[in-house]
Amino acid sequence: MHEWALAESVLTAAIEAAEKEKLKKITEIKIAIGQLQQIEEDIFKFALDEIKKNEEKLKNVKITIKTEKSTLKCKNCENTWTFSDMKKKLNNDESEAIHFIPEVAFVHTRCPKCKSPDFEIITGRGVSITQIKGKK
Ligand SMILES: [Zn+2]
Secondary structure, three states: OHHHHHHHHHHHHHHHHHHHOOOOEEEEEEEEEEOOOOOOHHHHHHHHHHHHOOOHHHOOOEEEEEEEOOEEEEOOOOOEEEHHHHHHHOOHHHHHHHHHOOOHHHHHOOOOOOOOOOEEEEEOOOEEEEEEEEEO
C-alpha cells in the first residue's frame, strides 16, 4: 500500500510549498509519475481524493497526473536513451516484469551504443510535483 504513503507525502509537500508562498488555498496540483515508478494509479488517485478531504487548503483542488518518460544514461559512454526505446526491444513478458519490478531493467539492459551494463536512471523514477497553483 505504498500508494497511500506516496499520496500523503505529495500532499504534505504541496501544503508546505503553499504555506511558504502564503497561499490560503491550493487550486491545482500537477503530479508527474515516472514510468519506472511502481504504482497503481487508481489506488494513488483514490488515496489523493481521500486525504484531500481532510485538508482545508485542499478542499477544491484539481489534481492532474501525468506519466514522465524515463531516461537512462550510460555511465561508461554517457549515451542517453529512453525507457520507451528499451521497451520496444523487449518481449511482452519482460516489459511486464519491468513495469512491476524496475530493478529487472538492470538485468536485461545494456547501453545501446557501447553495450555496457553500467547505467543509471536519470528521469522518470519517482513521483514529483511539477506545478502548484493557489490563491492568496
Ligand atoms: Zn554506453
